[in-house]
Amino acid sequence: MSRQAVAAGLVGATAIALGSLLFAGLPRWYGPRAKPTGPAVARTAAPSAAPTTVAPGRRIKAHLFYVAEDGLHLTSVEHDVAYGDGPLEQAREILNAQVAPVTEPTVSAVPPGTTLRALFLTDRGVAFVDLSREVAAAHTGGTDSELLTVYTIVNALTMNLPAITTVQVLVDGKEVETLAGHVDLRRPLARNLDVVQ
Amino acid sequence: MLAPALFGQGTAPSLTLIAREGRRAIPLTLVADQEFVALDDLAAQFQLAVQESLGAVTVSYKGKTIVLTPDQTLASVAGRLISLPAAPSRSGRRWLVPVEFVGRALAPIYDSRIELRKPSHIVIVGDLRVPRISTRYDAIGAGGRLTIDASPRATSTVSQDGDHIFVKFDADALDTPATLFAAPASPTLVQGVRLVDPLTLGVDLSSRFGGFKATSQPVDDTMRLVLDLAGGQTDTTPTPSNPPSNPQSAILTPTSPPPELPPAFGQSAPAIRTVAIDPGHGGDDAGVRGSNGVKEKDLALSVARRLKALLEARLGIRVLLTREDDRNISIDERAALANNNKADLFVSIHANASMRNTTAGATVYHAAFSADAAQAAGGARPERLPTFGGGLRDVEMVPWDLAQTRHLAQSGAFSDLLIAQLGDRIPLALRPTGEAPLRVLESANMPAVLVELGYLSNATQEKQMAGETFQNVFVQAFYDTVVRYRDSLHAGEAPGDRASRDFK
Secondary structure: OOHHHHHHHHHHHHHHHHHHHHHHHHHHHHHHHHHOOOOOOOOOOHHHHOOOOOOOEEEEEEEEEEEEEOOOOEEEEEEEEEOOOOOOHHHHHHHHHOOOOOOOOOOOOOOOOOEEEEEEEOOOOEEEEEEHHHHHHHHOHHHHHHHHHHHHHHHHHHOOOOOOOEEEEEEEEEEEEOOOOOOOOOOOEEEOOOOOO | OOOOOHHHOEEEEEEEEEOOEEEEEEEEEOOOOOEEEEHHHHHHOOOOOEEEEEEEEEEEOEEEEEEOOOOOOOEEOEEEEOOOOOOOOOOOOOOEHHHHHHHHHHHHHHHOOOEEEEEOOEEEEEOOOOOEEEEEEEEEEEEEEEEEEOOOOOOEEEEOOOOOOEEOOOOOEOOOOOOOOOOOOOOOOOEEEEEOOOOOEEEEEEOEEEEEEEEEEOOEEEEEEEEEEEEOOOOOOOOOOOOOOOOOHHHHHOOOOOOOOOOOOOOOOOOEEEEEEEEOOOOOOOOOOOOOOOOOHHHHHHHHHHHHHHHHHHHHOOEEEOOOOOOOOOHHHHHHHHHHOOOOOOEEEEEOOOOOOOOEEEEEEEEEHHHHHHHHHOOOOOEEEEOOOOEEEEOOOHHHHHHHHHHHHHHHHHHHHHHHHOOOOOOEEEEEEEEEHHHHHHHOOOOOOEEEEEEEHHHHHHHHOHHHEEEEEHHHHHHHHHHHHHEEEHOOOOOOOOOOOOOO
């Protein structure tokens, strides 16, 4: 029993060490290499660069994206989001907040009922976001709204977490060609500021 | 099998069943010029159960039934009425049904595809490629041109052996007419065309034959192979020296015909010969649904049909639709149709949706690629490949997914022209042009745009777009754009020349 406890402790300690390395280190290593495809604008503050001490109930500020008044763009809104320990956990918290149901007058480009199934990060800064089937099945269709849905997810991660440079959206655990027939999801996408007001 | 003659009726050629497993013959019986087939012969071939009761003949297959009534030309097929050219008739203990029964009654209830080709007396069972072959010969000066059409399209390998040219088709079987080649009255270079094996045509040439060039080009549903034959001495025209040739190289590197012959398709190479129009969505994918019931797939098809009619009538160019009716086709198939037909322009027709129901206006998109993808396509190096007739040629290989990268400037130019034409005719979105990683445009190997006609999520726009006036105005504006685009190509403007972005 005691041997198992020691082993578990070691594993835990290693995980914490790796976590803090990923959390604190990766943003610095990968952050500057991020290549925005849209016009260059000032980056939003990166919550992941915050101090690494864990405080229960702690919250950070993150930019979430919702449909602008004109229906053609996204608008970025600062929200309090639960603090996540490390980029993966923080990304999960941001996405959960982003796909959460909204109330009037806010309009989300993510179809209602969509949930985050899983999230993976590679050491090259690619995030794989696995969303529930509603993101495609409940989608209204149309190129514009599909672009807004996709870039809500892509921008929510790439604009808040410099460690993440590109995002590939998966649906129900699988790679998909598109959500509703237009936007190519076979490759990870970089942030798009053209769609942001 | 019983010979048809036993029935004391006329004889007809037998019906050939072509299936993956092989060929089988089913006897045909001719009654008053109508070809009949015995129901029990069909039952044996297609695992049908035939029952006769209460004056009706019931044919069943896996729980689905066909009900025939003697002396009635109407039959019920899985509950639907179909008509036959003649009523079923009894001959001894057997029931005879018109041969059309196979296509009209059996095909709808059968698991595999069944296609009856009545003129050639064949029935194709399953997804087999059985192109119809037809030939035509035109004597031109000392030489001549043999045109061999295969429909639906099938590629072929051309090889030469002395006084014979062999054309081997990539197909499961060939549907050839009884007379493959009607020999002209006067002696010609071609003395005959015959089937040398189930997939190969042999062209018999006279001793005057001096050489040939093979070109192959799709024309609608047909793959047209043109053999330009030269008479006289062998050193006057290029002659393939190493038969058999590679069929792909013959298709990839279409050589121009010998100068003394008119061009193969009689065109003076206008800048735009073929336009591919892609009505978005279709079948079980309705696309956007408006609140009043207008479906994006129907709107797109309606506009595409109008566009095809206008462009063909006024410009005399070929216009292809990726779907002619309400069916779903894959995104890759849409681009493939345009690419395989070497379309000069690709336009995908869609209707938009917004999460806000007041958003309105048309948008024209062209493709955008990530920096990595564009670099990958730009770095593609030409590959040296052997060509038809010997020699090597540099062929630039671009990945399918990135074909559009080389046409982005032209696509952007066309998009601007279109917006300029649409500008004062239909409502434009606040941001009328856009670049986005749109799947259907990425593989198009020609200038390509995706048009969002307006927002079906906006009830006013929905009503407007469903109307004939809106559609005709759009189609006219598109036509005007194609004319201006063509003129700009003729004028030799640089591909990237952007039209004025000054629109309202």
